[in-house]
Amino acid sequence: ETAQSSKPLTFERSAEEIRRNAQWIAGGVNSNFRMNISPTPLVFEKAEGPYLFDVDGNKLIDYYLGMGPMILGHNPQALSDAVTEQMKHGILFGGQSKVEAEAARLVCEMVPCAERMRFASSGSEADQAALRLARAATGRQIIIKFEGHYHGWFDNVLWSTAPPLDAAGPADKPVPFAGSKGQLPQSIDGLEVLPWNNLELLQQRLAKGDVAGVIMEASMCNAGAIHPAAGYLEGVREACTKAGTILIFDEVITGFRLGAGGAQAHFGVTPDLATFGKAIANGFPVAAIAGRADLLDMFVSGGVVHGGTYNSQPLAMAATVATLKSLTPELYATIDRNGTRLMEGMRAVFEKVGVKAVVTGYPQVFHVAFGIDGPAHDYRDLARSDKKAYVAFTTALLQRGVRALERGAWFMSVTHDEAVVDATLVAVEGAVAELRE
Ligand code: PLP
Numbered sequence: 230e231t232a233q234s235s236k237p238l239t240f241e242r243s244a245e246e247i248r249r250n251a252q253w254i255a256g257g258v259n260s261n262f263r264m265n266i267s268p269t270p271l272v273f274e275k276a277e278g279p280y281l282f283d284v285d286g287n288k289l290i291d292y293y294l295g296m297g298p299m300i301l302g303h304n305p306q307a308l309s310d311a312v313t314e315q316m317k318h319g320i321l322f323g324g325q326s327k328v329e330a331e332a333a334r335l336v337c338e339m340v341p342c343a344e345r346m347r348f349a350s351s352g353s354e355a356d357q358a359a360l361r362l363a364r365a366a367t368g369r370q371i372i373i374k375f376e377g378h379y380h381g382w383f384d385n386v387l388w389s390t391a392p393p394l395d396a397a398g399p400a401d402k403p404v405p406f407a408g409s410k411g412q413l414p415q416s417i418d419g420l421e422v423l424p425w426n427n428l429e430l431l432q433q434r435l436a437k438g439d440v441a442g443v444i445m446e447a448s449m450c451n452a453g454a455i456h457p458a459a460g461y462l463e464g465v466r467e468a469c470t471k472a473g474t475i476l477i478f479d480e481v482i483t484g485f486r487l488g489a490g491g492a493q494a495h496f497g498v499t500p501d502l503a504t505f506g507k508a509i510a511n512g513f514p515v516a517a518i519a520g521r522a523d524l525l526d527m528f529v530s531g532g533v534v535h536g537g538t539y540n541s542q543p544l545a546m547a548a549t550v551a552t553l554k555s556l557t558p559e560l561y562a563t564i565d566r567n568g569t570r571l572m573e574g575m576r577a578v579f580e581k582v583g584v585k586a587v588v589t590g591y592p593q594v595f596h597v598a599f600g601i602d603g604p605a606h607d608y609r610d611l612a613r614s615d616k617k618a619y620v621a622f623t624t625a626l627l628q629r630g631v632r633a634l635e636r637g638a639w640f641m642s643v644t645h646d647e648a649v650v651d652a653t654l655v656a657v658e659g660a661v662a663e664l665r666e
Pocket of ligand 1: 296350351352353354356379380381382446451479480481482506507516
């Protein structure tokens with residue numbers, strides 16, 4: 230049964246399995262970001278194209294896409310073939326392989342800033358490597374990050390990723406907010422938090438000449454699709470260059486998703502370093518750090534350490550090559566067309582039913598927020614949206630066979646075709662109508 234089904238789908242088997250599994254797996258889930266899902270975290274049996282199939286026998290149109298990676302959709306043939314073939318030759322060499330060189334060459338060809346690169350296994354790790362390079366290259370310690378931006382779950386960056394507004398301090402001088410219990414309080418040392426999309430504040434801070442690096446999502450996509458203000462990225466680039474500060478774009482979501490060259494190609498602003506993950510390998514645990522050759526070469530002759538047993542694991546590299554080769558202009562055109570159809574269709578439904586909602590972002594990844602008047606400019610605007618109503622919406626959607634993230638992000642794949650989009654819009658209309666009742 231799919232979105233058109235009139236009877237609400239149920240998820241009892243999933244709930245039961247999560248309860249049972251919690252005796253072995255903490256909370257029944259292996260990431261905190263998969264907990265507290267309404268009505269329950271789900272357990273899946275298989276996935277194909279735009280669909281997930283859960284243990285209750287439900288077929289769901291999927292907009293989580295593994296939290297972003299699956300730009301080719303679930304289980305694409307080209308990937309299965311490439312990985313199966315690589316499997317015949319070995320799993321892990323503790324050395325180099327031809328396939329990793331091919332993957333690296335593709336990254337360097339596709340990404341504007343990528344003169345040189347290294348692979349890692351998660352976006353969190355790639356971000357750590359970038360910060361280390363920025364500090365080593367400048368001999369400075371301070372990194373600036375922005376409120377609402379997420380750069381992985383490690384102590385030194387898990388600050389002010391989603392602070393409650395009443396604990397966040399003044400908008401122009403955010404009070405750093407720790408994201409986790411057990412986090413070293415002094416891990417804020419060497420980190421400063423500023424509001425994003427405010428060029429003047431950043432310029433002022435950089436002018437002191439003591440900042441090693443600035444890390445940001447070039448367009449906020451993790452906490453909500455917030456566009457950079459006109460001229461902001463260009464201004465940041467200029468200010469960083471002037472101050473001798475390394476500009477790092479965290480492209481873990483935007484990379485290979487906003488286009489083959491990521492956000493930096495999309496906006497025409499080239500950072501010194503960029504990090505990638507997610508869509509780079511369509512679901513395999515691959516990440517990358519890329520950028521100026523002189524910076525990356527500090528791993529070679531600058532005394533900067535970067536390690537990882539699973540870096541450039543051959544199966545994952547085969548998946549990377551197969552993914553990157555699939556990212557054709559036609560693929561992006563298809564996602565552009567169908568993603569736009571979905572964004573516009575949703576806007577039309579909200580307008581028709583009289584729901585105050587904004588749909589922002591890009592056809593490849595967009596964001597829906599309830600109860601705010603216009604597109605958000607920064608984290609605080611978005612934090613004022615009606616999250617409770619939005620969770621009620623995604624819950625109602627799920628019961629109609631559409632799985633969308635509770636925090637408002639919608640990821641598109643090339644397999645979400647017109648028919649899938651139209652089925653989604655039927656579900657959206659039904660869900661909104663139910664909430665109005
Ligand atoms: N940076 C951004 C912008 C992300 O969205 C994420 C993950 O959601 C990360 C970094 C961390 O990547 P990973 O979960 O692979 O460690």
